[in-house]
Amino acid sequence: MNIPFLDLQATYTELKIDIDAAVKRVLDSGFYILGPEVETFESEFAHFCEAQFCVGVGNGLDAIYIALKSLGIGSGDEVLVPANTYIATWLAVSQCGAIPVPIEPSIDTNNIDPSLFSKSVTKKTKAIIAVHLYGQPAPLDEILKFAKEFNLKVIEDAAQAHGASYKGQRIGAHSDMVTWSFYPGKNLGAFGDGGAITTNNEGLAKKAAVMRNYGSERKYVNDVKGLNSRLDPLQAAILRVKLSKLDEWNVRRTEIAKTYDDAFGPAGFYIPKQGSGCRSSWHLYVLRHSKRNDIVKALDDLGVSALIHYPIPPHLQKAYSSLGYVRGDFPIAEKLSDEVFSLPIGPHLSIENMHRVVESVLKVAS
Numbered sequence: 582m583n584i585p586f587l588d589l590q591a592t593y594t595e596l597k598i599d600i601d602a603a604v605k606r607v608l609d610s611g612f613y614i615l616g617p618e619v620e621t622f623e624s625e626f627a628h629f630c631e632a633q634f635c636v637g638v639g640n641g642l643d644a645i646y647i648a649l650k651s652l653g654i655g656s657g658d659e660v661l662v663p664a665n666t667y668i669a670t671w672l673a674v675s676q677c678g679a680i681p682v683p684i685e686p687s688i689d690t691n692n693i694d695p696s697l698f699s700k701s702v703t704k705k706t707k708a709i710i711a712v713h714l715y716g717q718p719a720p721l722d723e724i725l726k727f728a729k730e731f732n733l734k735v736i737e738d739a740a741q742a743h744g745a746s747y748k749g750q751r752i753g754a755h756s757d758m759v760t761w762s763f764y765p766g767k768n769l770g771a772f773g774d775g776g777a778i779t780t781n782n783e784g785l786a787k788k789a790a791v792m793r794n795y796g797s798e799r800k801y802v803n804d805v806k807g808l809n810s811r812l813d814p815l816q817a818a819i820l821r822v823k824l825s826k827l828d829e830w831n832v833r834r835t836e837i838a839k840t841y842d843d844a845f846g847p848a849g850f851y852i853p854k855q856g857s858g859c860r861s862s863w864h865l866y867v868l869r870h871s872k873r874n875d876i877v878k879a880l881d882d883l884g885v886s887a888l889i890h891y892p893i894p895p896h897l898q899k900a901y902s903s904l905g906y907v908r909g910d911f912p913i914a915e916k917l918s919d920e921v922f923s924l925p926i927g928p929h930l931s932i933e934n935m936h937r938v939v940e941s942v943l944k945v946a947s
């Protein structure tokens with residue numbers, strides 16, 4: 582029996598009755614774009630994130646793009662971004678006509694290292710995007726302090742951090758705008774695309790709400806060049822059901838992470854180190870090993886699916902060849918992409934399969 586990386590169907594099986602009812606409710610309602618279901622999800626998710634406002638959008642990439650546009654980032658501006666992140670973080674910056682400026686991570690936490698900001702900041706720098714990579718909050722105190730000193734905006738890309746917290750407060754409103762993805766594999770995932778922005782700034786929430794809907798507050802009156810990126814009410818209804826399970830599912834992920842830490846720390850792996858005051862959502866459980874490729878292949882032979890997040894850092898992607906970076910420019914990000922691998926940690930991973938993952942990893946690494 583193979584152990585999948587993530588069993589998405591199991592979430593539907595667990596919640597089938599409630600999800601079917603939610604879908605039917607939307608179909609019966611006559612509201613198929615925005616409307617009450619989206620508004621209710623927005624207020625429930627804002628409440629969950631300890632934020633005042635939430636704007637539902639089409640996906641996580643658009644959420645970052647809309648946040649950047651709402652903050653006035655545009656052509657020629659520079660935005661500090663992690664050198665190691667999913668490429669969406671960079672693409673949103675490029676879509677605004679701005680330039681992503683890569684910052685190396687800390688090798689221990691995998692998150693952006695604020696002590697390196699001052700080397701890369703210029704007169705053109707307008708914002709920082711902090712990514713809570715793998716679900717672990719980035720060092721927000723240091724990031725926000727630097728941003729204040731240099732008058733920069735801060736966006737958190739929280740696509741992997743639903744339910745995580747920093748210094749006792751949920752991720753959701755520490756910075757100017759916090760962006761979310763509800764891609765099916767995220768901790769809070771839809772059964773299709775979805776995304777959101779949370780913030781405590783009413784003006785910015787309003788700008789984002791206008792931007793996602795053709796730049797129009799009143800129908801056929803367009804104040805800005807917006808886009809069509811609205812959270813689908815069917816997905817909003819499904820997300821409301823899943824949101825009620827999120828804390829319980831994250832507890833399960835945390836228990837699995839603890840079991841993995843206890844098994845792999847003593848066995849010579851680099852286990853994920855937690856930053857101070859950080860409570861991870863454990864979106865991914867990421868180990869690091871110099872023989873990564875052999876280990877992933879051997880695990881696959883044993884029926885354990887391990888994935889790599891991410892095998893090529895954005896600065897070495899063909900899509901970014903125009904920036905002129907070469908291998909060696911960001912050695913920490915490159916080392917991580919050569920050595921990291923992620924183990925199954927979904928909330929529906931059975932205890933038996935969790936132990937099989939542990940035994941398999943210890944076996945192939947010995």
Ligand SMILES: *Cc1c(COP(=O)(O)O)cnc(C)c1O
Nearest residue numbers: 640641642667669740762763764
């Ligand atoms: C998933 C993800 C995104 C993009 O989300 P989509 O909904 O797929 O557009 C952005 N940033 C990070 C860090 C992600 O993990």
